Amino acid sequence: MINLNVLLWVTLGTLGSCAEVTVVINGTVVDCRGSPCACCNGGVKRCNWEEYCDAGCVDTIWGYRCKNICYGNCYTCQQEFGIPCNECKNTFYDASSNCNESCSVGCNNGSCFDDGTCSQCTENFEGVKCETCNQGKYGSNCSNDCLHQNCRCTNGTNCDSCKAGFYGRTTYCQSPCSAGCQNGECNDDASCTCRQGFVGSLCMECITGHYGEECDTRCSGGCSDSMCLRNGTCNQCRPGYYGEQCNNICASGCSDGICKRNGACTCRLKYTGSHCDSCEKGRYGVNCKHECSVGCITSSCGKDNGFCNCLPNFNGKQCLLCTxxxxxxxxxxxxxxxxxxxxxxxxxxxxxxxxxxxxxxxxxxxxxxxxxxxxxxxxxxxxxxxxxxxxGTNCKCPPNCNCASGSDICLSCNNTYMYHDKQCKCHAQKCCIDQGCNECINAKYFSYKNSCCECPNSCKDGLCSSGHSCQNGCEDLFYGSFCSLKCTDIDNKCFKCAQVDGSCLRCTEGYFPNVNGTCMKCLLSCKENACDPDNGRCSKGCKDGLWGIHCTETCNLLCKTCDRMNGDCIDCVHPVLYGPICNLSCSSSCISSKCNDDGECLNGCSDGYTGVKCDTVQKTSEDVRSSAGMVVVWVVVGISATLVTLVIIKRRHIAIKVIGEVRSAIKNGRSKTDINNVYEDIDDVTGDPSHNQEYEMTQTSTEGVERRSCQYSNTTLRQCY
Known part of the structure; x- marks a missing residue:
């Protein structure tokens, strides 16, 4: 290319037999033949003693003394002979021909490379040498428009050839070449060389197993034989697939995993829906094998995870947990x-x-x-x-003691406490009045071997008179002179016992002390088997048919229930009876034969009778027939009442006998087995299903314990002396 730092021009003239060669160097016109080495590259100072330009000549000049102009349109050439040409002047190319070729007017700035190609074309030109008008343009400057834009024309209306990418010159190149043609170009009949992935004379089809605009997408694996149309649609799906492109798998709920082209199928068990892709109501998960939680508000839940909204008291995303x-x-x-x-x-x-x-x-x-x-x-x-x-694991080891494992035996003391035989409750400094600990600060401590020891916890109010006796007696559950024994060691149902001999004074709920000083179950005659833990009196009343403090007295045979204190009947065994001992019958004229404790009819009178007891006859023309009817009624009522009364009397006689045996058993301290047999007899009489239970009367040794005898009466269970 031309050196823009040096402006050169050459004037060729004829003056006699010599041609004038001039150039402009650094703004000065220089005659290369006027003086030796005038046009040396670098000036005359670069000319040696032989008048040879050793740095070469300025552009467009050649020769040892740089007096000759390069041939043709050559801009730089070989120094000795002027050939070959090294570089062409602007707007010329082909140094091998001394740049006799002109660049196309379509080249930007008229300049081109030595092969005539241009770095950039001016507007409306195209091609590597920018010598062709853009498609749809014609004229010397390609500024005129062709009538048919996909044609190349020379006069505006003709169609010499088609624009690249189109074919059909006779139809003015209206049809585009197939996308499968190499470089998007085709012959005038649309035939072309195919790009990779395309086949066919027109390159409009994809190779087997591919589809898409570029034929670079594989057909779905669900297509039968892996073949599909250009748009990916399969001719037929493989078993287990569906859809236009067979790229959908039949639902897992389809029988044998097979479905129609639209996905519809016959469902397996536990599945539903046209595509069998939903679980039956109340199921979820893989193969619909899980049941929705009973905690879901509805029987339905999330198909995949079982999530649902929860009923009250349920929690968790699947409502599987209780709140x-x-x-x-x-x-x-x-x-x-x-x-x-x-x-x-x-x-x-x-x-x-x-x-x-x-x-x-x-x-x-x-x-x-x-x-x-x-x-x-x-x-x-x-x-x-x-x-x-x-x-300790049994909490038997006292404070400040070191005990053997699982034992309450104090082996040694810690924390400066003393005397393990006193359970390490003694201290030589704490709670002492004098220095020798001969006297302690109060009655909650006692003096022992120059120390003050804490009174045992079993002493009432924590007070003791010495190391051997409690001042105010024992706390509940303890007995003995030093309150060191436990009531429960004699009977585990005992809550409080006598300090001297440990005989039980109060039992735990459901028990009371018997004559032996041990605890026995509340009598079955008590309602709900509940009694006072001190004396055995029935705390919630008596069972039907019994009365008295301990419910050991039998109500009148015709009473269903009676007053607990005096035995007067409250309810009779039959609704037609009334009175303090249920020995009176309601008037047969009472409707349903029902009356109150005074004999007054509750539901009114039968026809023909009046009065509060319905015992006054209303005289009518029907008296005779009514009288006959009443006779029949009285006979039926009398027979019924008699039969009921006989059954009740029989059962009550047995009950009286059995209860007598209970009293005797309690009085004589009979064995647990004997008393249980009596209780079972009561159950058989009264129909109480609880006779299968064990009735406990604890018997323990009374050796070394004061014996007491008791008498029973109707109003008091025992009187002990």
């Missing part, structure tokens, strides 16, 4: 109150996080051993924490 405090298949049961956080297993109510202090068992309904503040959930005897600083 805190409930359990059971329908979460309708309350977790037991003693469960920590009231949390329990949905299936069986077992407490999830264990029990509150003092309770044990799976559902925390059982009590820990009395010595334990808290115990293991599986064993009430294994203590996990103790009261009053006691320690």
């Amino acid at each position: 805190d405090g409930f359990y059971g298949t329908s979460c309708q049961l309350h977790c037991f109150d003693k469960c920590i956080n009231k949390a329990c297993s949905m299936s069986d109510g077992k407490c999830t996080f264990g029990c509150m202090d003092g309770f044990t068992s799976d559902n925390c309904t059982a009590h820990c051993h009395a010595d334990c503040r808290a115990c293991a959930q599986h064993d009430p005897l294994i203590c996990t924490s103790c009261f009053n600083e006691f320690s």
Whole structure:
């Protein structure tokens, strides 16, 4: 290319026999033949002693002394001979022909490369040499428009050839070549060389197994033989597939996994819907094998995950859990109150996080051993924490003691406490009045070997007179001179006992002290078997047919229930009876023969009778017939009442006999087995189904314990002396 820093021009003239060669160097016109080395590249100073330009000549000049002009339109040439041409002047090309070829007028700035190609074309020109008018243009400057835009024309109306990418010159090139033609070009008959992926004479078809505009997309694997149309539509689907392109898999609910082209099929068990893609109502999951939770508001739930909205007391995304405090298949049961956080297993109510202090068992309904503040959930005897600083797995080891494992035997003391034989409750400095601990600060301590020892907890109010006796007696549950024995060691149902001999004075609920000083079950004659734990009196009243403080008296044979204190009848065994001993009959003229305790009819009178007791006859023309009817009624009522009364009298005679045996058994201290047999006789008479239960009357040794005898009367269970 031309060096823009040096403006060169050459003037050729004839002056005699010599041609004038001039150039402009750095703005000065220089005659290359006027003086030696005038046109050396770098000036005359680059001319050697032989007058040879050793740096070459300026552009367009050649020769040893740089006096000759390059041939043709050559801009730079070889220094010695002027050939070959190295570079052409602007707007010329082909150095091999001394640049005799002119660049196309379509080249930008008229400049081109040595092969005539242009770096960029001017407007309306195209081609590598920019010598062709753009499609639809013609003229020397390609500024005129052809009538048919897809044609190349020379006069505006003719069609010499088609624009690249179109064919059909006779129809003015209206048809585009197939997208499958190489470079998008085709012959005038539309035939062409196909691109990769295309086949056919016109390259309009895809190779087998492909489709799409570029034929570069594989047919769906669901297509039979993997063949499809240009748009991807399969001719036929393989078994188990459906859709236009057979790219959908038949629903898992379709029988044998086969469906029609639209996806419809015959459903397997547990599936529903035209495409068998839904679970039957109430089911979800893979193969619809899971059932929606009973906790869902409706029987339906999420097809894939079983999620649903929950009924009250249910929780969780699938409503499979009970809310805190409930359990059971329908979460309708309350977790037991003693469960920590009231949390329990949905299936069986077992407490999830264990029990509150003092309770044990799976559902925390059982009590820990009395010595334990808290115990293991599986064993009430294994203590996990103790009261009053006691320690050990059974909380038997007293405070400040070191005991053998699982034992309450104090082996040594700690924390500066003394005398393990005194349960380490003695201290040489605490609670002492004088330095020698000969006197203690109050009656809650006693002096022992230069120390003050705490009175035992079993002493009432914590007061003791010495190390050997309690000042105010024993706390409940303890007895003995030093209150060191437990009432429960004699009877585990005993709550309070006599300090001297340990005979029970009060029992736990459902029991009362018997003549032996041990606890026996409340009498079955008590309603709900409930009695006073001190004296056995029935606390909730008597069962039907009995009266008295201990419900050991029998009501009149015709009474169903009677007054507990005086035995007067409250209800009679038959509705036609009334009176304090149910020995009077309601008037047969009373409707349904029902009357109150005074004999007054409750439902009014039969026809023909009047008065509060319906005992006044209204005289009418029908008196005779009515009288006959009443006779029949009286006979029927009399027979019925007689039969009922006989049955009741028989049962009551047996009951009287059995109750007498109960009294005798209690009085004589008979064995548990004998009394249970008597109780079962009562059950047989009264129809009480509880006779299968065990009736306990605890018998313990009375050796070394004061014996007491008791007498029974109608109003008092026992009088002991």
